[in-house]
Amino acid sequence: MNLAALFPNEDYRFAMRFERGRPEDFFAPTESGPRLFAERARWLNEAPAHYVAMLPGGEPLLEETLELLRAWPATRAVASPGGASVLASLGTPESSISLETSEFPPGSLSPSEGERAGVRGRLTIPRAAEVQAGASRSPSLLGQTPLARCIELGRKLEPDFLLLKPDAAGVFRLLAGCVCFPSSWSLEEKMGLPLDEIHGVVPGLNTQLARPISGFLAKMAPGISWLRANWGLSRSAELNNHPSRKLPRLDASVRADEVWLRVEWQSLVALPGNAGVLFGIRIEVFSLAQVKQDAAAAEGLRRALQTMPGEMAAYKGIAPARDRIATFLE
Numbered sequence: 001m002n003l004a005a006l007f008p009n010e011d012y013r014f015a016m017r018f019e020r021g022r023p024e025d026f027f028a029p030t031e032s033g034p035r036l037f038a039e040r041a042r043w044l045n046e047a048p049a050h051y052v053a054m055l056p057g058g059e060p061l062l063e064e065t066l067e068l069l070r071a072w073p074a075t076r077a078v079a080s081p082g083g084a085s086v087l088a089s090l091g092t093p094e095s096s097i098s099l100e101t102s103e104f105p106p107g108s109l110s111p112s113e114g115e116r117a118g119v120r121g122r123l124t125i126p127r128a129a130e131v132q133a134g135a136s137r138s139p140s141l142l143g144q145t146p147l148a149r150c151i152e153l154g155r156k157l158e159p160d161f162l163l164l165k166p167d168a169a170g171v172f173r174l175l176a177g178c179v180c181f182p183s184s185w186s187l188e189e190k191m192g193l194p195l196d197e198i199h200g201v202v203p204g205l206n207t208q209l210a211r212p213i214s215g216f217l218a219k220m221a222p223g224i225s226w227l228r229a230n231w232g233l234s235r236s237a238e239l240n241n242h243p244s245r246k247l248p249r250l251d252a253s254v255r256a257d258e259v260w261l262r263v264e265w266q267s268l269v270a271l272p273g274n275a276g277v278l279f280g281i282r283i284e285v286f287s288l289a290q291v292k293q294d295a296a297a298a299e300g301l302r303r304a305l306q307t308m309p310g311e312m313a314a315y316k317g318i319a320p321a322r323d324r325i326a327t328f329l330e
């Protein structure tokens with residue numbers, strides 16, 4: 001997907017648009033790896049509770065994700081400084097539910113697991129010792145807590161990731177994840193929530209798309225990376241726009257060189273062993289000058305800014321700045 005494809009030749013609207021790709025391509029290492037890993041380590045060391053979480057019931061999703069990553073040559077090759085495969089070093093605890101060993105057929109939940117998945121307020125917050133464990137270079141991480149394994153994966157994978165699973169009523173809930181580069185939302189507030197509550201702050205989204213989204217997630221064919229993208233504008237080129245950082249906001253005084261287009265390239269991958277979903281996110285940041293090099297993208301962004309409903313502009317944090325930014329794009 002290129003920049004112009006983010007802004008089809010139409011007024012702003014929500015859309016369920018997906019391209020098909022290979023999951024191993026989305027999660028594969030890129031040349032940005034060293035820069036991304038350094039920054040991921042910084043946030044995971046500084047404030048892990050903001051960036052990583054694991055709820056009861058999330059562990060099988062993490063284990064199935066690790067199995068997939070080990071099965072794909074591109075991600076198996078993600079190597080530790082010692083040269084051994086990082087993902088191989090994560091090992092597979094005997095207690096985990098895997099594709100081959102699951103007691104539960106795809107689509108089912110044990111009753112207690114379903115109950116636990118529905119319980120809020122039982123968030124596992126990383127403790128310093130576990131973060132240290134996640135940072136260690138031990139040859140085998142067998143026996144580590146699920147949270148420590150989640151942190152370890154968060155340090156080694158370039159994309160952010162979220163793991164969801166349907167509860168006993170079939171409602172997708174967020175059970176685990178590591179998001180070092182959030183777009184002005186916080187993981188800790190979303191943990192355990194059903195997807196429509198996660199999306200509840202996006203004006204009009206659920207009315208239009210809650211059912212299509214959950215239907216899509218429930219029916220995703222495995223082995224495919226379902227690619228989509230969201231975009232936003234920021235007054236900062238930083239990858240990490242966590243609300244706690246209180247980064248500068250866009251307003252009517254903004255200069256063109258302070259405006260950044262923030263693209264979230266997203267991949268949805270089925271976890272058939274758990275009827276779950278692996279949701280990967282890569283952030284790419286463009287200056288307005290870069291956007292303007294693509295005339296179709298610049299015109300599409302300008303049109304989106306001018307046709308977006310006011311409440312959506314307010315949600316995206318661009319209400320006081322959007323007219324001004326639109327003129328920069330002319």
Ligand code: HEM
Pocket residue numbers: 014015016162164174184185186190195198199201202205209213216230231232268277279316
């Ligand atoms: C499958 C189809 C999906 C569609 C069409 C979709 C669509 C959207 C849209 C349009 C936004 C608003 C972004 C913006 O314009 O700035 C959004 C926000 C968001 N979505 Fe989704 N989404 C999907 C799946 C998911 C999944 C699986 C998750 C996993 C938890 C998720 C988590 C979020 C979060 C955390 C936000 C930010 C909410 C906030 O600002 O607090 N989405 N989504």
